[in-house]
Amino acid sequence: MADAKLSTLTELAATPASDDELYIRDISEAAAEESKRITVANLSLAVSPSSSGSYSGNDTDNRAITHSLGKTPKIVFIHRASKGLLTIIAGIAVVFNVNQSGNQYSGAVTALDSTNFYVGDAAPDYSSSGNGTGNTYYWVAIG
Secondary structure, eight states: OTTOOGGGSOOOOSOOOTTOEEEEEOTTSOGGGOEEEEEHHHHHHHOOOEEEEEEEOOOOTTEEEEOOOSSOOSEEEEEETTTTEEEEEETTTEEEEEOTTOOEEOOOOOOBOSSEEEEOOSSSOTTTTTOOTTOEEEEEEEO
16 A cells, blocks of 8 residues: 555545545655645644625525535625625624725624525615625625
């Protein structure tokens, strides 16, 4: 086994266990010291999953936007293209908005979960809550 090429090893068919190890070639080390290993658990601590996308507003309440993280995002950034609006959704769906004039105000997002974040609330209005008709919104969700 020690002389096998990495490319000839059997592919793992299941989700790796947290104590499984991965091979790393550390190119900053001398050739004799460059082979290292890391556990799946430690590797996952170093990587925060993220996803991004865009959608067109449609003036509806509680609109689900799929983020594909597989877990509830820690933070979501939403940018309304036409108005320079930045919305930040964190934790339990707290929303903070800043418009192009620097004015701050609160909007509303109904929830975050492991599949979607939800936008759109008639009060105060759909545009400031991330789902106004005629607006394009760009978003990034970070797990």
